Amino acid sequence: MTGFFPSRTVSFYMARLFLVRTFGILAALVIVLQALDLLSESGKILAVPGNGDAQVWGYVSLRAPEIAARFLPFSVLLGTILTLIQMNQNSEVVALKSAGMSAHQVLAPLLVASLGVALLSFAFNDRIVSRATATLDLWQKAEYGPLPRDRGDRSNVWVRDGDDLVQVDSITGRGDAARLAGVTVYDRSGGSLMAIVRAAEGRRHGDGWRVRSATRFDVASGQVTALGDIVVARGVRADQFTLGTVNAEGLSFRALRAAIGDLADAGRPTKALEGALWHKLSGPLSSVLMPLLGAVAAFGLARSGQLFLRAVMGMALGFAYFVADNFALAMGNLGAYPPFLAAWAPFLLFFLIGEAVLIRSEE
Structure with missing residues (x-):
C-alpha cells in the first residue's frame, strides 16, 4: 500500500476494536472503583443529619468523573494491548506486514484514535472534571454538610x-x-x-x-x-x-492560567501551579503514547509462545510511564524540576522509548 494508513475498512476496524475495548475497560474500572470508594464514604455522608440517597448519588456524580479522568490512560493502554493481541493471534498483523506495511503504518489507526481520545479527555477534564473536583473538595471540607458560602474572608x-x-x-x-x-x-x-x-x-x-x-x-x-x-x-x-489557596485540579486550563497570573502579580510562588498547568496538556496527550508503548504486543509470531511476555512488557512500559510522570510532578512541586520539564519530560522520554521499541520490533 502506498498510503500511510491501511485501507479505510481496516482502519475503521482497528479503531473500533481499540475504542470499544478502551471504553469498556474504563467503564468496568469506574464501576468497581466507585463501588469501593462508596464503601468508605457513604457512611460519612449518611452520618450527617438530613443526608440520604440523593446525597449519595450526588457524591457519585462528583466522584465518578475524577475516577474516569484518572484511569482513562490506563484504559487506553490495556485497550491497545488487547486489540493488538487479538490481531496478532488472528494473524492480522502478519497479513498487514505481508502487504508491505511498516510498523508505524500498522499502528496509524490506533494513533489517530488515541489522539481523538486525548482531545476528548482534555475537554472532559476542562469542562466537567474541574468543576466536579472543586465542588467535591468544598463539600468534603464541610464534612458532607451544607456547603458554606465563601464571602471572600x-x-x-x-x-x-x-x-x-x-x-x-x-x-x-x-x-x-x-x-x-x-x-x-x-x-x-x-x-x-x-x-x-x-x-x-x-x-x-x-x-x-x-x-x-x-x-x-x-x-x-x-x-x-x-x-x-x-x-x-x-x-x-x-x-x-x-486570593486563597488555588486548587489546580479544581480549575479549568484558562482559569488556572489566570490564577497563576494573579498570584504572580501578588508576588506568591507559582512554580507548582505552572507544572500543573502544563500537565493539563501533557496528561491527556499520554493517551497517544499508549499505542507506542503497547505496540510490542503486536509484533512477533503468536505461536512462538512469547505473546504473553510481550503483553507484560507493554504493560510494564505503560506503568513505568505513569510512575515517572508522578515522580516528575512531585519533583516539580518541590522545586527540583522546572515546571515545563516536570510536565513534559516523562512524555518526551517515553515517546523516544516507544519509538525505539517500535523500530527494534520492525527490524
Whole structure:
C-alpha cells in the first residue's frame, strides 16, 4: 500500500476494536472503583443529619468523573494491548506486514484514535472534571454538610508591592468594599529592610489603600514616627489580597492560567501551579503514547509462545510511564524540576522509548 494508513475498512476496524475495548475497560474500572470508594464514604455522608440517597448519588456524580479522568490512560493502554493481541493471534498483523506495511503504518489507526481520545479527555477534564473536583473538595471540607458560602474572608495574607511586602492579619469583603485589619508594610530597598509601617485597619482609596493611625519604625535609627492617615500599597488590587489557596485540579486550563497570573502579580510562588498547568496538556496527550508503548504486543509470531511476555512488557512500559510522570510532578512541586520539564519530560522520554521499541520490533 502506498498510503500511510491501511485501507479505510481496516482502519475503521482497528479503531473500533481499540475504542470499544478502551471504553469498556474504563467503564468496568469506574464501576468497581466507585463501588469501593462508596464503601468508605457513604457512611460519612449518611452520618450527617438530613443526608440520604440523593446525597449519595450526588457524591457519585462528583466522584465518578475524577475516577474516569484518572484511569482513562490506563484504559487506553490495556485497550491497545488487547486489540493488538487479538490481531496478532488472528494473524492480522502478519497479513498487514505481508502487504508491505511498516510498523508505524500498522499502528496509524490506533494513533489517530488515541489522539481523538486525548482531545476528548482534555475537554472532559476542562469542562466537567474541574468543576466536579472543586465542588467535591468544598463539600468534603464541610464534612458532607451544607456547603458554606465563601464571602471572600482571608487571614494572614502576604502581597508583594514592588520591593515592598504587605502583610494583612485579616481581610473581609471583596473588591472596593474590602476592609483590611492589622496592616504591616515592610519598606525595602534593594532587598534591605528600611522601615516598617503598621496600622490597625485600612480600606480602598483610589489606586491604593488608606490606613488609619499609621506608625513608621525606621530600622537605621530605631525611631518610631506617627504618620496618621496615609495611603500605602498603590497599585495593589483588592483581588490580590483575597486570593486563597488555588486548587489546580479544581480549575479549568484558562482559569488556572489566570490564577497563576494573579498570584504572580501578588508576588506568591507559582512554580507548582505552572507544572500543573502544563500537565493539563501533557496528561491527556499520554493517551497517544499508549499505542507506542503497547505496540510490542503486536509484533512477533503468536505461536512462538512469547505473546504473553510481550503483553507484560507493554504493560510494564505503560506503568513505568505513569510512575515517572508522578515522580516528575512531585519533583516539580518541590522545586527540583522546572515546571515545563516536570510536565513534559516523562512524555518526551517515553515517546523516544516507544519509538525505539517500535523500530527494534520492525527490524
